[in-house]
Amino acid sequence: MKKTLLIISLLLSPFILMLVSIAVIIGITLLILMSEEKPNYENITLSEFGENEIPSEFIPIYQEAGEKYAVNWLILAAIHRVETNFSTNVNTSSAGAIGHTQFLVCTWLSWNYPSCSTASRAIYTNPEIISKYGGYGVDANGDGIADPYNIEDAIHSTANLISHNLSMINDIRQAIFAYNHAEWYVNEVLGFAEAFSGGYIPVDGRIIEIDGETAWMVPHTKNITSEYGERWGTQHKGIDIAGGGDLGKPILAFMAGEVIYSQWNTGGYGYLVIIEHENNLKTYYAHLQKQGIKKGTKVKAGQVIGYMGSTGNSTGPHLHFEIRKADTPVNPRPYLAHWIGTEPIK
Known part of the structure; x- marks a missing residue:
C-alpha cells in the first residue's frame, strides 16, 4: 500500500509542480496589473x-x-x-x-x-x-x-x-x-x-510668456497691424494684433485683475472684455469671437479670457488691445516693450 502511494505521489509530483508554477505566474501577473497606477485626477486644485x-x-x-x-x-x-x-x-x-x-x-x-x-x-x-x-x-x-x-x-x-x-x-x-x-x-x-x-495653455507649441506680473496677450503672434494714435482721421485708442489664421485663438489677460465688463458693446468693439487692475489701470480686449470670461471673475496674468474674433467694427480677425489709466487711453507700447519693443511699425 505504501509503495502504491509512493508511486502515485511520484507520478503526480510533476503535475502538482506545474499547477503551482501556473498559480505563481498568475499571481505575479495579477500583482503587476494591480500595481499599475492609473492617472489620479481626483486631487486637482481648482483656480x-x-x-x-x-x-x-x-x-x-x-x-x-x-x-x-x-x-x-x-x-x-x-x-x-x-x-x-x-x-x-x-x-x-x-x-x-x-x-x-x-x-x-x-x-x-x-x-x-x-x-x-x-x-x-x-x-x-x-x-x-x-x-x-x-x-x-x-x-x-x-x-x-x-x-x-x-x-x-x-x-x-x-x-x-x-x-x-x-x-x-x-x-x-x-x-x-x-x-x-x-x-x-x-x-x-x-x-x-x-x-x-490655474494653469496656462500652450498654443501651437508656444508657451505663455510671462514677464514679472504681466503676460503677452496673444500667444500665437506678436504681429502688430495697427498702432496707437492717429488713424484714418480719428484717434486709434489701442493697438491691433493679428497673425493670420487667428479666428478662435485664445486671448490672455495682460495682468491680474477683476473682469468688470464682458458683453456685446454697441460702440464698435463687438464682444468686449474689460479688466480692472491696480494702479488705476484698465485693459480692453475687443472684437472677441464670442462673449468672454464672466464679469466679476478675478483673473491672473496669462489666463484665457476670450478668443480672437472679428465682431463689431472689424475688417478681419484681430485683437484690439487698449490700456487706460484713470479711464484715459494711453499708448500700450511702453507697457508691452518687453515683447514688441518701443518703436512703432513703419
Missing part, C-alpha cells in the same frame, strides 16, 4: 476662476467619470462648458447634436446602426442596442436607459468617447479634435481646462 465657474453639483460626476475612464475630469468640465455652458442651453444644435454634451445620435448609438440618425429615442437610449453596435452612450446611473439628457449618462458617455479616442491616438488634442473636428474647439476646451486649474 479661483474654476471655483467660480464650475457648478459644484457637477464636480462629483466629472470626477467619477474621469476616474472610471482615466480622463482628466477638468477636460470633461471644459467640454461641458463649451458645449452647453454647463447645461444652461441643451437645445439641439444645427448639426443635430443633443443633450448635455451635444452628441450626434449616431455617435451615441453607433454609426454602425442602420439609419442611426433617424433612430427613435427608445432605440438610441437602449444600452443593449448601444453595446451591440459599439456606440458610446452609457447608462451611468443604472436606470436601464442611456440618456443624453441625463447629466450622469452624458458626462460618462463623453468620458467614454474621449477615453476611446485616447486609446487610439494617445494625444489629448487629437482626442478632443475627434469629438468636434475643429481646432478652435480644441483650443477652447483646453483653454478652459487650464484656466479651471
Whole structure:
C-alpha cells in the first residue's frame, strides 16, 4: 500500500509542480496589473476662476467619470462648458447634436446602426442596442436607459468617447479634435481646462510668456497691424494684433485683475472684455469671437479670457488691445516693450 502511494505521489509530483508554477505566474501577473497606477485626477486644485465657474453639483460626476475612464475630469468640465455652458442651453444644435454634451445620435448609438440618425429615442437610449453596435452612450446611473439628457449618462458617455479616442491616438488634442473636428474647439476646451486649474495653455507649441506680473496677450503672434494714435482721421485708442489664421485663438489677460465688463458693446468693439487692475489701470480686449470670461471673475496674468474674433467694427480677425489709466487711453507700447519693443511699425 505504501509503495502504491509512493508511486502515485511520484507520478503526480510533476503535475502538482506545474499547477503551482501556473498559480505563481498568475499571481505575479495579477500583482503587476494591480500595481499599475492609473492617472489620479481626483486631487486637482481648482483656480479661483474654476471655483467660480464650475457648478459644484457637477464636480462629483466629472470626477467619477474621469476616474472610471482615466480622463482628466477638468477636460470633461471644459467640454461641458463649451458645449452647453454647463447645461444652461441643451437645445439641439444645427448639426443635430443633443443633450448635455451635444452628441450626434449616431455617435451615441453607433454609426454602425442602420439609419442611426433617424433612430427613435427608445432605440438610441437602449444600452443593449448601444453595446451591440459599439456606440458610446452609457447608462451611468443604472436606470436601464442611456440618456443624453441625463447629466450622469452624458458626462460618462463623453468620458467614454474621449477615453476611446485616447486609446487610439494617445494625444489629448487629437482626442478632443475627434469629438468636434475643429481646432478652435480644441483650443477652447483646453483653454478652459487650464484656466479651471490655474494653469496656462500652450498654443501651437508656444508657451505663455510671462514677464514679472504681466503676460503677452496673444500667444500665437506678436504681429502688430495697427498702432496707437492717429488713424484714418480719428484717434486709434489701442493697438491691433493679428497673425493670420487667428479666428478662435485664445486671448490672455495682460495682468491680474477683476473682469468688470464682458458683453456685446454697441460702440464698435463687438464682444468686449474689460479688466480692472491696480494702479488705476484698465485693459480692453475687443472684437472677441464670442462673449468672454464672466464679469466679476478675478483673473491672473496669462489666463484665457476670450478668443480672437472679428465682431463689431472689424475688417478681419484681430485683437484690439487698449490700456487706460484713470479711464484715459494711453499708448500700450511702453507697457508691452518687453515683447514688441518701443518703436512703432513703419
